Amino acid sequence: MTPPRADRPNPVTRHARPDFPSQDQPHPGWTGPMDPPPDHGEESYRGAGRLDGLKTVITGGDSGIGRAVALAFAREGADVLFTHLPEEEDEARETSRLVEDAGRKAVAVACDIREEDNCRALIDRAVAEFGRIDVLVNNAAYQMSQPDGIEAITTEQFDRVLRTNLYGMFWLTKFALPHMPSGACVINSASVQAYKPSPHLLDYAMTKGAIVTFTQGLAQMAAERGIRVNAVAPGPVWTPLIPSTLPDTREFGKRSPLGRPAQPAELAPAYVYLASAQAGYVTAEILNVTGGTPLP
Numbered sequence: 623m624t625p626p627r628a629d630r631p632n633p634v635t636r637h638a639r640p641d642f643p644s645q646d647q648p649h650p651g652w653t654g655p656m657d658p659p660p661d662h663g664e665e666s667y668r669g670a671g672r673l674d675g676l677k678t679v680i681t682g683g684d685s686g687i688g689r690a691v692a693l694a695f696a697r698e699g700a701d702v703l704f705t706h707l708p709e710e711e712d713e714a715r716e717t718s719r720l721v722e723d724a725g726r727k728a729v730a731v732a733c734d735i736r737e738e739d740n741c742r743a744l745i746d747r748a749v750a751e752f753g754r755i756d757v758l759v760n761n762a763a764y765q766m767s768q769p770d771g772i773e774a775i776t777t778e779q780f781d782r783v784l785r786t787n788l789y790g791m792f793w794l795t796k797f798a799l800p801h802m803p804s805g806a807c808v809i810n811s812a813s814v815q816a817y818k819p820s821p822h823l824l825d826y827a828m829t830k831g832a833i834v835t836f837t838q839g840l841a842q843m844a845a846e847r848g849i850r851v852n853a854v855a856p857g858p859v860w861t862p863l864i865p866s867t868l869p870d871t872r873e874f875g876k877r878s879p880l881g882r883p884a885q886p887a888e889l890a891p892a893y894v895y896l897a898s899a900q901a902g903y904v905t906a907e908i909l910n911v912t913g914g915t916p917l918p
Contacts, residue, residue, distance in 0.1 A: 637661065637885050638860075640876040646869075649766070650707055651862030653685050653716075660860050662690040663887035664720065669697030672898040676700040677752035679744075681735060681794065682762030684713035686861030687811065690886035691759060691893045692717050696724035698894055703729040703748045705762060713862075727751075735762055735790030736782065745797040754806075757897045758798045760791040760833075761811040765826035767868050772824060780825050787829035788836075795840065804848030809896050810837050812855040812908055817917045830855075834908055841906035850905035852896045857912030858883040879914025 638658040645657060653660055667690075678695050682688040683704025692702045702721050706714040714730040721728035729751050733744050748755055764786040768774040795808055802808075812833045819827030833853060841851035858864075858875035860883045865871050875883025892909050895901055910917045 634880050634882070637882060637888075639882040640874060641872045642874060644870065644872050645865045646871075647862065647866040649866040650710060651685075651864075651866030653713060653862055656860070656862065656865060658860070660686065660862075661885040661887045662720070663693050663890055666887060667694050667697055667890065669694070669699065669724070672698045672894060672900070673757075674699035676756040676897070677748070677754055678702050678757040678759065678897070679748050679755055679794075679798065680704040680759040680761055681733075681790065682706070684710040684717050684730075686863060687856065687859060687886050687889050688759075688761045689713075689717045689720070690890040691761065692728075693720045693724070694890035694894050695757070695897070696721040696726040696728070698898075699726070700757070700897075701727040701729075701752060703731060703751055705731050705733040705735065705744060707734065708732045735794065736785035738789075738793050741790060741793035742797050745794065745801065748798075749801050754803055755798050755801050756803070756806045758795065758802070758806075758808045759811070759893060760794060760808065762790060763787050763811065763826070763829075763863070765823055765863065765867050767822045768824070769822040769869065771821075775825055783825045783829055787826070788832055791833065791836070799844065799847070799849065802847075802849055806848075807850040807852065807897055807901075808840065808844070809893055810851075810853040812837065812853040814855055814857045814910070814912050814915055814917065816855060818915065837908065838906045845905060850896075850901070852901070852905060852907045852909065854889065854892045854896070855908050855910045855912065855917060856884060856889050857915050859889060860885055875913070878912065882913070884911065884913060
């Protein structure tokens with residue numbers, strides 16, 4: 623067998639593999655205590671000017687996939703406004719540092735996107751900061767495992783999942799589109815759960831299926847404006863959402879064909895591609911980054 627090139631590591635072994643240490647955190651979770659620590663591309667991502675001068679908005683940018691996307695966007699030349707929950711101030715400061723270290727403007731906004739007025743105010747803030755929005759990344763999400771069946775999903779949980787994952791996305795997109803020029807784009811975070819739902823994440827999986835439909839429908843609606851709409855569908859990704867919402871992290875990601883979860887840094891290039899001019903003829907697409915799990 624030919625060994626891999628030095629700059630092309632084996633995808634099976636390039637990052638930590640389960641079994642991970644058992645770990646549990648209160649929601650929303652924090653990066654620091656995670657073992658192994660997540661990789662957002664701090665040492666590995668190299669920009670090439672793909673997003674020079676773009677003005678971008680990312681929800682849930684304080685940690686996980688959102689932080690990795692913010693870092694990559696900044697190193698590609700974009701300014702970044704991102705949201706976080708009020709209790710995630712420390713995480714948000716680290717994301718801001720990474721964006722600013724890349725020489726770009728970082729604007730961190732504490733925002734609960736479950737409320738329509740908050741979403742409207744967020745877009746107003748982005749327009750005030752940047753003058754326009756070139757890329758909107760709807761990434762913020764909430765999940766909570768309920769292995770005891772649908773009866774265990776309270777109305778409070780169901781409402782939080784839908785309002786975070788769907789209402790916020792809908793409102794932000796609705797308010798952002800009038801400020802997006804032709805050539806701009808929307809990128810939504812879907813999931814492998816949209817196609818292969820885990821029973822213990824029933825309500826979360828339901829919202830991810832709706833995000834796929836929203837993406838494909840809005841892409842057709844926005845095409846006449848010259849605005850593209852796509853989504854990324856990750857498989858298992860090692861983020862603070864995992865130890866704060868799942869009962870057992872030891873084997874997380876083990877069932878994927880690559881035998882491990884993705885690191886956030888492995889998702890960011892998909893968002894960069896969809897935001898770039900290289901994807902100029904790509905819209906209504908769901909870009910699957912699942913570690914080998916086949917999806918429709």
